[in-house]
Amino acid sequence: MSKEIDLDKYRSIGTLRSGYKKSTKVTYTGYGKSNQVEHWSGRKDANIHVKPIVTRIKREGAN
Amino acid sequence: MSWSASGVFGQTLADILDNTTAIDLGSDTFKVALYTNSITPDFDAAAASVAYDTGQWATAQEAYGTNWAQGGVALSGNALTVGSPAAGQLKWDCTDVSEATTTVSTAFYGCLIYDDTIATPVADQGLLAIYFGGTSYTTDTGTLSITFDSNGVWYLDYTP
16 A cells, blocks of 8 residues: 655655655655655746847948 | 748748738738757748648657647737837737647747648748747646747838
């Protein structure tokens, strides 16, 4: 039987080792066994800002 | 080869000016599709080679995924404005793009903006292509936004 642990709950009382990110899931796998730890990158956005394309009509000469 | 610049497709511009195509920059529906860095945009190419899923713009090099469909996303608010962004200039602008919860895993470096309304003589004819400046973009369950400049997507300066 496994059980997911709410990391934020333990983070708040300081029992969670540093280096664990919010996107880390620890699954308790039973007494005396190593907990299963999964990391994932989480959400990633792409915010692209583009400059205008400018087309210029150029006049040749002074007149 | 790869992306190196943004530009308007010359043949599309010529086709609009000489009435070869009925593309209407104000009322047609335009779409924006994303592309990898394995293409080399040719702004002098023939009309049939600047359309979506032709020439450099074949779907093999398109980036798409969850909540960003193949073929791209429809633009809205496209309009021409005379005397903008300054006197003697003609601006073509669209509403900024923002699609939530997208996952586009294939890295994209630029986009094609093409007409999705006109079917003949060339369907899905490209109007312009925008290079994102060399940055590789992907998304993972995130917002994919393209913010156009306040001076528009494209403007023509006709009073040199």
